[in-house]
Amino acid sequence: MxxxxxxxxxxxxxxxxxxxxxxxxxxxxxxxxxxxxxxxxxxxxxxxxxxxxxxxxxxxxxxxxxxxxxxxxxxxxxxxxxxxxxxxxxxxxxxxxxxxxxxxxxxxxxxxxEEEEKNVKANLPNTPKENKAVENMQLSVEKIERKLTFLENSLNYYKTRNNRNQSTVKSTESRIFWFSLFDLILMVAMAAFQVSVVKFFFQGSRKHLV
Missing domain, CATH: 2.60.120.680 (GOLD domain)
Structure with missing residues (x-):
């Protein structure tokens, strides 16, 4: 769908x-x-x-x-x-x-x-000192923004890795459970088969003595 x-x-x-x-x-x-x-x-x-x-x-x-x-x-x-x-x-x-x-x-x-960034730069004060101060502030803001973006991407990455690892652990636990259950059933079946074989041999020996 x-x-x-x-x-x-x-x-x-x-x-x-x-x-x-x-x-x-x-x-x-x-x-x-x-x-x-x-x-x-x-x-x-x-x-x-x-x-x-x-x-x-x-x-x-x-x-x-x-x-x-x-x-x-x-x-x-x-x-x-x-x-x-x-x-x-x-x-x-x-x-x-x-x-x-x-x-x-x-x-x-x-x-x-991009156009908004161009307009902001075009509207900067004409005074050199003020212009320099505003540019420094913009650079600081851009630097902080880049770091925040990097931090956000890192958090998203670790969130994804954590979810995938949890899924892998749950899948492994499920496989271990079913494998252990299958192993237990196989051991019980083998024990029952061995008992049946021994019982068959003893019954055959008694018939031969009679």
Whole structure:
């Protein structure tokens, strides 16, 4: 069953939209971001948190339906591309290769507007000292922003690793349980078979003596 979810927002400033959603087996979901400026950068991050082999197929299309990115069986991605067209950008996730595995996916869209940054720089005070002070403040803000972005990406990475490790531990525990149960049943069956064989030999010996 294919599903379409519209995550529609106007890209007019620095912004970010994040969500976590579940993708059922044989299902496809699409999200849309509306770009209003040809000078925007769109960054996106996704990670499969649970389900199957932690992989998913995804496609990104421009407003003219031109494929920007198309990947198969990816566990996570963190990319940035230039949105040089006005209109809806389509982000689709496809779980049609899974017949029973449900996937949990973290997805985030980040946008930044180059034109706004140019306007800010153009509107700086004309006084050299003030201009220098404002530039230093901007550099400090940009540095803090980069560190926060790096920290956020690191937290997302560790969150993904933690979820995958927990899933691996649960899968290993389940395998150990069923293997131990099978081993126990096999030992009981072997014991019963050995008792039956010994009993058969003794019964045969008694008949021969009679």
């Amino acid at each position: 294919n599903g379409i979810i519209t995550l529609l927002y106007y890209i007019t400033a620095v912004s970010a939209t994040a969500l976590t959603f579940t993708l059922s087996p044989n299902e496809k979901q699409c999200f849309y971001a509306f770009n209003t400026n040809t000078n925007n950068n769109i960054g996106y991050y996704f990670a499969v948190q649970a389900g199957g082999s932690f992989d998913i197929n995804y496609t990104i299309k421009a407003p003219n339906q031109l494929i920007i990115v198309q990947e198969e069986k990816q566990r996570q991605g963190d990319y940035l591309f230039n949105a040089d067209q006005i209109g809806e950008y389509e982000f689709c996730f496809d779980n049609e290769m899974s017949t029973f595995a449900e996937k949990v996916i973290d997805f985030e869209i980040k946008t930044s507007e």
